[in-house]
Amino acid sequence: MLNIHQLTKTVGGRTLFEDAKLTVNWGERVALVGPNGAGKSTLFRLILGQDEPDAGTIEMDEYGIVGYLSQESGDPGEETIMELATGITPEVANAMKVMRECEAKGDHTSKEFADAQDTFDAANGYALEPKAKKILAGLGYKEEEFNKPAKEFSGGWIMRANLARLLVQEPDLLMLDEPTNHLDLLSLIWLQRYLQNYPGALFVISHDRDFMDEIIETVYEIDEQKFINYTGNYSAYEVEREKRYEQKVAKYRSQQKEIERIQEFVDKFRNVGSKASQVNERMKMIEKLKAKLVKPQAPRKIFKFNIPDPPRSNQIVAELKQVKQAYGEKVIYDGIDLIIERGDRTVLVGPNGAGKSTLMKIIAGYVDIQGGSCELGYATKMGYFSQHRALSLNESNTVLDEVMESAPDLREDEARSILGSFLFRRNDVMKRVRVLSGGEKSRLNLVKFLVNPPNLLLMDEPTTHLDILSIEALVQALKQYKGTLLFISHDVHFIRNLAETTIHVNNGTLTKYAGGYDYFLEKSGLNDDRSAVTAS
Known part of the structure; x- marks a missing residue:
């Protein structure tokens, strides 16, 4: 249904694609992968007609309907979450409003109500709402929030409503750019199950490898300005990519040996008159072989480094006793207890808004608790990583200076390597923090x-802004971290590799599970509860 031929696009003097081709068939599930800056979002803009290619064609089946979810949601107007999710027109939205007002008055016989109902029926409104309600619930909305104005919600929740709208509409080609960014773990589980039964084609950009493993059957990698096709999910792609690289290396070495063999003949008989024609013929062969000789570019590797051992902490690193916390009239916690011990590796899970980040801020000392106590061990050295704060950064420093000052014993080449693994490459390390x-x-x-x-590391969504290999580098580093780790994440791969204990935060309570992600799903039953809805 989507065919791309000989696509060429240059941005800022850098060629992203050259004579590249790609196909998405009806009902196919496709992922587009590549490092940050490779051109993934640019390709989506080209497909949507928001940008023009330098050369080549992008063809959509004339009967195909395309739906697109961007990483950023625009500001909503006056519509409610339900109106946003059902994707209704202003006329239908007004009809719904009139119907609700008439129903509130007990007026079901007026011409005003009848006209509004006719407009609503013509838009198949009664079929849209039940489906939208199921999808919104799966994505984490409460029923009492359905008719609230969308502008009262955060950008992440508005993105969920926009995603719900696309799932309600069921376009033939559903294009999703980082759809898991604003989802909590349980909503992510629900979305995976829903998309497994989605009737249309999927074209996805994602840094969540487990999400892609669950739903993807074809992977296109942007590599050397081409779209390289792989059959299977993300894990299968990784295996096949390594095999293809090894085959390219073997072919390259074989070509080198062939050139060396022919060169030996040329060197041996270069000055022998009777062999002149044969020498010339072989010299031409060498030129042809050299023209085809291209050294394979090695796939980007995971950078591994050793985290220095932190100072040893007390056995009890932090303890919360009867902690109470509220924001206005909204009570988050009313007398919770929690003990964090040395060496714990704990993930906080639960719906957005349940209080996971609040709990972490209480431990970090970034909010004043309204009741109870939070005590750190006397030898606890706490570090709090929040995706929303630029903590303790010197705006005048370069990126490299900032890291070197944090660890004076670190060599510059080591600092550059670590920064490169986290997407600061070449001249990026000389940027000033302020920019x-x-x-x-x-x-x-x-x-x-x-x-x-x-020795106590608190991390709130540390994988945001990282690509897949950077996430893996972080996983490998934290695996050998000797301190105590408490984190929040919706990246299943990250959780599976690091969590040894799970705390479910919901409705003001903390439920502790003595195991990681899969143990939590098995014992809590939440996997079955939230994944029951399928595309229909």
Whole structure:
């Protein structure tokens, strides 16, 4: 249904694609992968007609309907969450409003009500709402929130409503750019199950490898300005990519040996008159072989480094006793207890808004609790990584200076390597902190924690702004971290590899499970509860 031929696009003097081709068939599930800056979002803009290619064609089936979810949601108007999710026109939205007002008055016989109902029926409104309600519930909305104005919600929740609208509409080609960014773990589980039964084609950009493993059957990698096709999910792609690289290396070495063999003949008989024609013929062969000789570019590897051992902490690193916390009339906690012990590796899970980040801020000392106590061990050296704060950064420093000052014993080449693993490459390390984006500041703080770690590391969504290999580098680093780790994440791969204990935060309570992600799903039953809805 989507065919791309000989696509060429240059942005800012850099060629992203050249004579590239790609196909998405009806009902196919496709992922587009590649490092940050490779051109993934640019390709989506080209497909949507928001940008023009330098050369080549992009063809959509004339009967195909395309739906697109971007990483950023625009500001909503006056519509409610339900109106946003059902994607209704202003006329239908007004009809719904009139019907609700008439129903509130007990007026079901007036011409005003009848006209509104006719408009609503013509838009198949009664079929849209039940489906939208199921989808909104799966994505984490409460029923009492359905008719609230969308502008009262955060950008992440508005993105969920926009995602719900697309799932309600069921376009033939559903294009999703980082759809898991604003989802909590349980909503992510629900979305995975829903998309497994989605009737249309999927074209997805994601840094969540487990999400892609669950739903993807074809992977296109942007590599050397081409779209390279792989059959299977993300894990299968990784295996096949390594095989293809090894085959390219073997072919390259074989070509080198062939050139060397022919060159030996040329060198041996170069000055022998009777062999002149044969020498000339072989010299031409060498030129042809050299023209085809291209050294394979090795796939980007996971950078591994050793986190220094933090100072030893007390056995009890932090303890909460009868903690109470509220924001206005909204009570988050009313007398909770929690003990964090040395060496714990704990993930906080639960719906957005349940209080996971609040709990972490209480432990970090970033909010004043309204009741109870939070005590750190006397030897606890606490570090708090928040995706929303640029903590303790010197705006005048370069990126490299900031890291070197954090760990004076670190060599410059080591600092550059670690920064490169977290997407600060070449001249990026010489940027001043003041000019960095929010995502870049977040990544820089992450590196600072890794080169000079505390013995209690609190991390709120540390994988945001990282690509897949950077996430894997962080996983490998934290695996050998000797301190105590408490984190929030919706990245299943990250959780599976690091969590040894799970705390479910919901409705003001903390439920502790003595195991990681899969143990939690098995014992809690939440996997079955939230994944029951399927595309229909």
